Amino acid sequence: MxxxxxxxxxxxxxxxxxxxxxxxxxxxxxxxxxxxxCVPAAQNFALGWVLPPAPALHILDAGCGTGVGTDYLAHLNPTAQVTGIDLSEAALEIAQKRVVGSGVAERVKLAQLSLTDVQTLSQQFQYINCVGVLHHLPNPQAGLRALAEVLAPGGLMHIFVYALWGRWEIRLMQKAIGLLQPAGDYRAGVSIGRQLFAHLPAENRLVRREKERWALDNTRDATFADMYVHPQEIDYTVQTLFELIQGSGLEFLGFSNPRYWQLERLLAPMPELLAAARHLPQQQQYELMEALDPELTHFEFFLGRPPLSRCPGDETTWLQSIPQRSMCMMGWPSRSLLDYDYQPVDLTPLEQELLSQCTGECTVAAVLKQVPGATLDQVKSLHKRQLLWLNKPGISPLGDRPEWHE
Ligand SMILES: C[S@@+](CC[C@H](N)C(=O)[O-])C[C@H]1O[C@@H](n2cnc3c(N)ncnc32)[C@H](O)[C@@H]1O
Incomplete structure (x- = not known):
């Protein structure tokens, strides 16, 4: 094109x-x-602690589509004003119905606007979500720069873009469909793609991959089209991803699927190689994981606009900060929980006691006094596993809590 x-x-x-x-x-x-x-959960992960609630929290969902993420953003941040922008008027119409049905329409503004023109809103946002969008732009770099300009200093951005190696079968099928499809006729593209998958040999690698990995998602034509009939897709490697980020002036604050990136996940049985890998610069550690586990189909990560208020991590700061149980877990009060990623967690009795004291009302030092035998390292471990949030000292903990159905 x-x-x-x-x-x-x-x-x-x-x-x-x-x-x-x-x-x-x-x-x-x-x-x-x-x-x-959930903005406090994102801050806790990306900055190491939760910042004082902004007097008026403004969130942008850039490329909001039919508003699924926009709706969650409004519910999980009950004091926020949420703006969703998208190119597609059909998607926006559905998004509007969604936020009306879920009761948050008065806090959600939707607009038909390209994210490259986002500055015309004349507004800054403390949090920007941009999932599944930048890789469909003709110039993702320009898109990310436009978003960076409306991110408030100290604000966070959550991005999701496609990864190259885990999508090569998809890219080949996109190419085949593109060659056979009348230009711009996406319904024909879906029909051609479905025929190919139905009639290519069962052992064909594209067919096998579709069956093993995607078929369940792709029963709906919209999902199939989003995957295989796309007119524009730019996929990233770790290297090109970091080039994209570098051009934005924003700081990389970590992947939001941290389990994938843990070196031990693959290298634990080889302690010498694990030790060597740990000595590599951070980007090369990521490149190593990408090379060893090419299942990765996307990158999801946080960026921040300097100056950023990061938890310094020294003992005095920890003791003075105010811990609070994460709102993104299920099953509390119980020793068997689902964590932020819906993974099962079994707490020790002491961890359960510690968490029960972390109500957002007193400091870590005070909590440790109330739980005999508990140590700061145990508090840090709960925090690392995102079961506990740390509120920056001197702020009142969050008042309005999100509600959700278990
Ligand atoms: C794959 S969908 C993702 C929707 C939503 N973010 C989600 O994850 O559920 C991509 C969306 O980005 C929108 N989009 C693509 N380019 C855009 C642009 N330049 N500005 C605004 N929206 C755009 C599309 O219209 C589409 O609704």
């Missing part, structure tokens, strides 16, 4: 034909949580 306008128009047409995500509309609070959309 030749120029920026053509690409943008083609992407808009795709999502007008197949608004995404095709999640059904429901009434009331959306189920569960996604911690990446």
């Amino acid at each position: 030749s120029n920026t306008l053509d690409i943008t128009k083609a992407v808009q047409n795709l999502y007008n034909t197949y608004p995404f995500p095709p999640e059904p509309l429901t009434d009331g609070t959306p189920p569960g949580y996604n911690w990446r959309w």
Whole structure:
């Protein structure tokens, strides 16, 4: 496709034909949580502590589609004003119905706008979510720079972009469909893709990959089209991802799927190699994991706009900070919980006692006094596992808590 306008128009047409995500509309609070959309949980992870609530918390969902993420952002941040922008009027129409049905419409503003024109809103945001969008822009670098300009100093951004190695079968099928499909006819593209998957040999690698990994998601045409019939997709490697980030002026604050990136996950049986890997610069450690486990189909991560208020991590600061149980876990009060990622966790009796004292009312020092035998390292371990948030000292803990259905 030749120029920026053509690409943008083609992407808009795709999502007008197949608004995404095709999640059904429901009434009331959306189920569960996604911690990446809960601003204090994101701050706790990315900065090491939760910042004082902004007097007016403004959140941008850039490329909000049919508003699934926008709806969660509003529910998980009950004092926030949320703005969702998207190119697709069909997607925005559904998003509007969604936020009306879930009861947050008065705090959500939706607008048809390209994220490259986001400065026309004349507003700054303390939190920006941009999931599954930048890789569909003709120039993702320019898109990220535009978002960076409206991110308030000290604010956080959560980004999701596609990864190259885990998507090569998808890219090949996209290419095949693109060669056979009448230009711009996305419905025909879906039909061609479905025929190919139905009739290529069962042992064909593209067919095998689709069956093993994606078929369940792809029963709906909108999901199939988003994957295989896309007019524009730029995939990233760790190296090109960090080039993208470098050009934005923002600071990388960590991947939001940290389990994938743990070196021990693959190297634990080889202690010498693990030790050597730990000596590599951080980006090369990521490159190593990417090379060894090419299942990765996307990158999801936090960026921040300096100056950032990070927890300094010294003992005095820890003792003076105010711990509070994470709102993104399920099953409390019990020793068997689901954590921020819905993974099962079994607490020791002492950890349970510690967590029960972490109500956001007193400092870590005071909590340690109340739980005989507890140590600062145990508090840090709960924090590292995101079961506990640390509030920056001197601030009153969060008043309004999100609600969700278990
Ligand atoms: C894959 S969907 C993701 C939707 C949503 N963020 C989610 O994750 O559920 C991509 C969305 O980005 C929108 N989009 C693509 N380019 C855009 C741009 N330049 N500005 C605003 N939205 C854009 C599309 O219209 C589409 O709704």
